[in-house]
Amino acid sequence: MSTKSLAGVNVDVNEEGYLTDASQWTKEVALAIASEEGIELTDQHFEVIDYIRNKVAGGEALTIRGINKSGVVDAKTFYQLFPGAPLKKATKIAGVPKPVSCI
Amino acid sequence: MKKLLILGAGTAGTMMANKLRKKLTRDEWDITIVDQYKTHYYQPGFLFIPFGMYSAQDVIKPKSDFFPIGVNVIYSKIEKIVPAENQVQLAEGVVLNYDYLIIATGTRTAPEETPGLKDKLWYKEIFDFYTIEGAVALNNFFKTWQGGELVVNIAELPYKCPVAPLEFVFFADAFFTERGLRDKVNITYVTPLPGAFTKPRATKMLGELLKSKNINIIPDFNVAEVNNDEKKIVDYAGKEVKFDCLVSVPTNMGDEMIERSNMGDDMNFVPTDKHTLQARDYKNIFVIGDAANLPTSKAGSVAHFASEILEENLMCAIEGRPYTASFDGHANCYIETGYGKGTLIDFNYDTEPLAGSFPFPGVGPFGLLKVTRTNHYGKLIFRWLYWHILLKGKEMPIDSEMQMAGKKL
Ligand SMILES: Cc1cc2nc3c(=O)[nH]c(=O)nc-3n(C[C@H](O)[C@H](O)[C@H](O)COP(=O)(O)OP(=O)(O)OC[C@H]3O[C@@H](n4cnc5c(N)ncnc54)[C@H](O)[C@@H]3O)c2cc1C
Numbered sequence: 146m147s148t149k150s151l152a153g154v155n156v157d158v159n160e161e162g163y164l165t166d167a168s169q170w171t172k173e174v175a176l177a178i179a180s181e182e183g184i185e186l187t188d189q190h191f192e193v194i195d196y197i198r199n200k201v202a203g204g205e206a207l208t209i210r211g212i213n214k215s216g217v218v219d220a221k222t223f224y225q226l227f228p229g230a231p232l233k234k235a236t237k238i239a240g241v242p243k244p245v246s247c248i
Numbered sequence: 249m250k251k252l253l254i255l256g257a258g259t260a261g262t263m264m265a266n267k268l269r270k271k272l273t274r275d276e277w278d279i280t281i282v283d284q285y286k287t288h289y290y291q292p293g294f295l296f297i298p299f300g301m302y303s304a305q306d307v308i309k310p311k312s313d314f315f316p317i318g319v320n321v322i323y324s325k326i327e328k329i330v331p332a333e334n335q336v337q338l339a340e341g342v343v344l345n346y347d348y349l350i351i352a353t354g355t356r357t358a359p360e361e362t363p364g365l366k367d368k369l370w371y372k373e374i375f376d377f378y379t380i381e382g383a384v385a386l387n388n389f390f391k392t393w394q395g396g397e398l399v400v401n402i403a404e405l406p407y408k409c410p411v412a413p414l415e416f417v418f419f420a421d422a423f424f425t426e427r428g429l430r431d432k433v434n435i436t437y438v439t440p441l442p443g444a445f446t447k448p449r450a451t452k453m454l455g456e457l458l459k460s461k462n463i464n465i466i467p468d469f470n471v472a473e474v475n476n477d478e479k480k481i482v483d484y485a486g487k488e489v490k491f492d493c494l495v496s497v498p499t500n501m502g503d504e505m506i507e508r509s510n511m512g513d514d515m516n517f518v519p520t521d522k523h524t525l526q527a528r529d530y531k532n533i534f535v536i537g538d539a540a541n542l543p544t545s546k547a548g549s550v551a552h553f554a555s556e557i558l559e560e561n562l563m564c565a566i567e568g569r570p571y572t573a574s575f576d577g578h579a580n581c582y583i584e585t586g587y588g589k590g591t592l593i594d595f596n597y598d599t600e601p602l603a604g605s606f607p608f609p610g611v612g613p614f615g616l617l618k619v620t621r622t623n624h625y626g627k628l629i630f631r632w633l634y635w636h637i638l639l640k641g642k643e644m645p646i647d648s649e650m651q652m653a654g655k656k657l
Pocket residue numbers: 255256257258259260261282283284285290291292293294295324325326327352353354355377378379408409412503505536537538539546547548549550551580581582
């Protein structure tokens with residue numbers, strides 16, 4: 146774990162750059178992480194981020210299926226908003242842990 | 249009379265009926281088990297059918313061969329559970345009451361979840377091997393196939409027996425090599441995972457094995473649709489993979505009965521305490537096998553290890569004592585790698601698959617994360633153990649708790 150300065154505030158992150166304390170998250174922090182990932186956040190991004198933060202706060206697992214059924218965005222749009230590895234990127238920007246896959 | 253009701257007479261339900269009939273006295277406890285089918289399928293055997301190594305006859309037996317005396321057996325579809333009333337409704341209005349309920353209704357394949365999967369090429373050039381019908385149809389197809397792009401795709405996580413599609417491509421490599429067709433068959437493994445498996449060491453070992461066998465891997469692929477006209481699978485990011493033969497592991501979901509009962513997560517798996525095996529929301533309901541949402545593999549070996557925990561904890565619940573057994577998520581999977589060899593992984597919630605020997609430290613006879621002939625025999629012997637020891641709820645010579653002895657960190 147280390148400390149990193151994002152948007153002018155110090156936040157704690159793990160070795161992959163995920164926030165380790167969700168309460169340190171602010172919109173400004175999100176914008177800063179997103180720009181490191183090459184994403185410019187829009188209102189639609191923030192709707193998804195809110196959904197993700199709520200889910201995680203409620204102790205629920207995040208899946209592409211869940212997002213697709215969330216009514217916020219469908220899976221295709223989710224991929225367009227966070228290209229490449231959407232769940233990994235969106236959680237990083239939302240300041241929550243990276244989802245683990247159990248099989 | 250008190251009533252114990254078991255839903256599902258597959259691997260886990262059958263084991264529990266056998267174990268608990270011995271534990272619960274017959275003058276006090278009525279045990280009833282319900283399943284919609286009379287045939288028991290040895291599902292691990294489905295893997296061998298496409299390659300003609302087993303026939304359908306080798307993997308089926310009547311369920312009735314495996315129930316102990318003194319258990320009521322009902323063959324009927326389960327409509328729904330009404331936990332608030334300790335009731336289960338069967339088809340045609342039959343209602344069963346229970347004091348304790350064990351849910352063991354497993355998981356089913358749901359090809360309809362992926363647009364285009366169960367369409368005009370289904371069982372013509374698109375197959376699954378997680379059902380007996382699919383495995384047999386694929387066997388017929390392979391008999392005359394002259395080669396092309398063989399694509400194996402996992403639709404979604406989680407899916408039962410996570411090593412089965414890897415075994416499938418290893419078998420396919422050997423099968424087409426032996427038929428002199430390997431240079432005409434290009435094999436590609438397309439998975440939503442970031443690599444061949446989830447955990448670092450097993451992913452590395454299995455990834456290298458794929459490479460050495462000239463099997464391509466496309467990771468991080470979440471299929472959005474199957475295009476039957478252009479014979480390609482497309483993911484949400486727009487990535488495309490062409491196929492001549494598509495072998496799919498369709499989305500795995502808990503039974504629809506769980507959804508009708510309003511007791512599941514968004515894939516109809518029942519939220520379950522991962523250590524006690526009690527249903528999260530109901531004190532007198534326990535869940536075992538693929539039906540539970542546990543963060544470990546959905547596999548027969550896992551259900552077997554969990555059965556010992558469930559037996560103990562159910563007795564605690566009945567006798568009003570605190571739970572004394574805690575499940576560690578132990579999984580133990582033999583992986584066929586083709587040409588009469590295999591490998592083995594042993595892991596739990598906290599410990600990833602490691603190299604070493606199993607079950608006896610330094611001795612084996614099985615090698616963890618190693619490709620050996622003995623491991624292949626381990627898998628073949630498993631079928632005998634399954635029918636004769638495991639289903640009958642007898643002791644297996646393996647600890648239910650994962651052991652660190654014999655493992656290398
Ligand atoms: C191709 C393949 C290979 C595999 N290889 C291995 C392996 O090598 N090693 C290993 O350990 N595991 C392996 N497995 C996994 C293993 O077979 C399963 O994990 C195991 O059978 C799960 O047991 P279960 O009792 O939870 O579910 P199941 O055995 O599937 O039983 C569920 C039962 O519930 C019944 N049911 C469900 N809903 C209803 C309803 N509404 N009404 C009435 N009845 C209902 C079903 O008819 C079924 O009989 C493999 C599976 C497959 C498909």
